[in-house]
Amino acid sequence: MDKNLDSEIWRRFKQGDKKAFSYIFDTYHMQMFEYGHRFTFDESFIKDCIQDVFFELASKKDKLSTTDNILFYLLKSLRIRIFTNLRKNKNVSADFNDDLLADFRLEYTTEVDSEEKELRLDQLAQALNQLPPRQKETIFLKFYKNLSNSEVAELMGVNYQSVGNAIQKAINKLRDIIDSDQDSIVLFLRMHIR
Amino acid sequence: MGRDIQDRLFDKKFRSEVSKESLKDYKQLKQKDSDSALALLVSYILKFKKKDIKASHVRASEFDQIKHEALNIYNRKRPTKVFSIRNFQITAAASILLIFGVSTYLMGEYHLFSGFNSQNDVIEIATSKGQQSELTLPDGTFVALNYDSKLKYHLANSNALQEVELVGEAFFKVTKNKARTFRVITKDMNVNVLGTEFNVKAYEDDRKTETVLVEGSVEIDHITENKKSVILKPGDKWTFDKINHKHAIIRTDASLTKRWITGEHYFDKITLGELAKTLERMYKVEIRFKDSSLKNEIYSGSVYQDEAIEELFDVIKLTIAINIEKNEDEIWISKK
Structure with missing residues (x-):
């Protein structure tokens, strides 16, 4: 995505250009839905949150800050909205919302062919599946949405350093699997050759 | 490393x-x-190896709905409190407020004919010359109203029929509902609809009335001096000539006819006389012909809403030999 193009589209959006509005809605609403859907199974809750985000953007268009990454801006607004609405609903009915918020759902399949198995891909996939929700969300935003560390930090409300740290932790875990497996094969062979 | x-x-x-x-x-x-x-x-x-999240139950039309509601808010001039409509099964009273709310800031002109209690409540939404608007009716139908047009919305007496009356031009996107007919009533015809997209042009001072079907199926009946009804297929353009009472169906690129919603007015072989009428509605001007034979010259092309009328005439002059004189709100067209 060309970031400069984003700035220009956003500028027009703020000025009340209907085409810019249409473009932004059409381009991003499904991406927002997909992201929101990873927090909860309740699709209509997410749909309502997206509606709230767009109604708010539409009514405050001239007061919005500038951005060179519209997707980042929208995902951030949606994330804030999801947690605000959750809190609001919680006051109404406590038991309804306790299981509304799932872990951040990001799963990898472990059914692999023999070649992939030889490379321990099934174990790597398992390890990725077991990462804590916040690390999964970080990976999702960085790998699939191309956000920078500072954007991820701002979006998730953590400090810049901890974004890098969270991913480093995940990578170390994965490296352990690959290396330890190598070691255990060597060990296994030694034991049996003897 | x-x-x-x-x-x-x-x-x-x-x-x-x-x-x-x-x-x-x-x-x-x-x-x-x-x-x-x-x-x-x-x-x-x-x-x-990423597992997909299972398919959504949220239909695309629900997002369309959100888009149109948001656009309504987006098009407002002054900031107003954001309202959120969660549930579309709203009561009659609430639906009056909904349309009322939308129309107030969009049109600046609205009339309520009768009180809230009557079964025959009608709400009139109007645009003046140079003004367009978009709104969502309480039944979920999206309507874009072109310049100088009037739409009367009948608060439904029955669930089986939803009637609106139109003078002028409007594009409709009717929510699918097999149990209900949506009917657009105009002076020279009615359009009966199940769930579909179509454009109706029925200005009183135009020689022709027309309906273009974009998607789905519509039936046209109550045609002046015609007993038989007509069923349109997508891409059909039905026209009715008010003077000789002839009607005809021609094939057309239907997607072009709704471009006016986004500010582009596309004309396919219309007469300069017809074009002048549209321009009068767009630019709030009077257009007069010094030589009335010019009215029959044919023009094809697009007119953009944000373009000044002078720029437009510069383009027309390329294909039709005319001179333009402008004084205040009057434009005179003469032979070159």
């Missing part, structure tokens, strides 16, 4: 180069640069 694994993993170029074939390079890479090798494996899983 190469670059940090993170740098590779989240580097666009590295990621895009990972293919299903890349695994073959793993062993060789591992000897040279174990960080790259691990980044390769992880990228491979992230890229190809």
Whole structure:
């Protein structure tokens, strides 16, 4: 995505250009839905949150800050909205919302062919599946949405350093699997050759 | 030791180069640069092994709805409190407020004919010359109203029929509902609809009345001096000549007829006389012909809403030999 193009589209959006509005809605609403859907199974809750985000953007268009990454801006607004609405609903009915918020759902399949198995891909996939929700969300935003560390930090409300740290932790875990497996094969062979 | 694994993993170029074939390079890479090798494996899983989240139950039309509601808010001039409509099964009273709310800031002109209690409540929504608007009716139908047009919305007496009356031009996107007919009533015809997209043009001072079907199916009946009804297929343009009472169906690129919603008015072989009428509605001007034979000249092309009328005439002059004189709100067209 060309970031400069984003700035220009956003500028027009703020000025009340209907085409810019249409473009932004059409381009991003499904991406927002997909992201929101990873927090909860309740699709209509997410749909309502997206509606709230767009109604708010539409009514405050001239007061919005500038951005060179519209997707980042929208995902951030949606994330804030999801947690605000959750809190609001919680006051109404406590038991309804306790299981509304799932872990951040990001799963990898472990059914692999023999070649992939030889490379321990099934174990790597398992390890990725077991990462804590916040690390999964970080990976999702960085790998699939191309956000920078500072954007991820701002979006998730953590400090810049901890974004890098969270991913480093995940990578170390994965490296352990690959290396330890190598070691255990060597060990296994030694034991049996003897 | 190469670059940090993170740098590779989240580097666009590295990621895009990972293919299903890349695994073959793993062993060789591992000897040279174990960080790259691990980044390769992880990228491979992230890229190809992600489980999809199961298909959504939210229909595209629900997002369309949200888009149109948001556009209504977006088009407001002054900031107003955001209202959120969660549930579309609203009561009659609430639906009056909904349309009322929308029309107040969009049109600046609205009339309520009768009180809230009557069964025959009608709400009139009007645009003046130079003004267009979009709104969502309480039944979910999206309507874009072109210049100088009037729409009367009948608060439904029955669930089986929803009637609106139109003078002018409007584009409709009717929510699918098999149990209900949506009817557009105009002076020279009615359009009966199940769930579909179509454009109706029925200005009183135009020689022709027309309906273009974009999607779905509509029936046209109550045609002046015609007993038979007509059923349109997508891409059909039905026209009715008010003077000789002839009606005809021609094939057309239906997607072009709704472009006026986004500010582009597309004309396919219309007479200069017809074009002048549209321009009067768009630009709030009077257009007069010094030589009335000019009215029959044919023009095709687009007119953009944000374009000044002078620029437009410069384009028309390329194909039709005319001179333009402007004084205040009057424009005179003469032979060159």
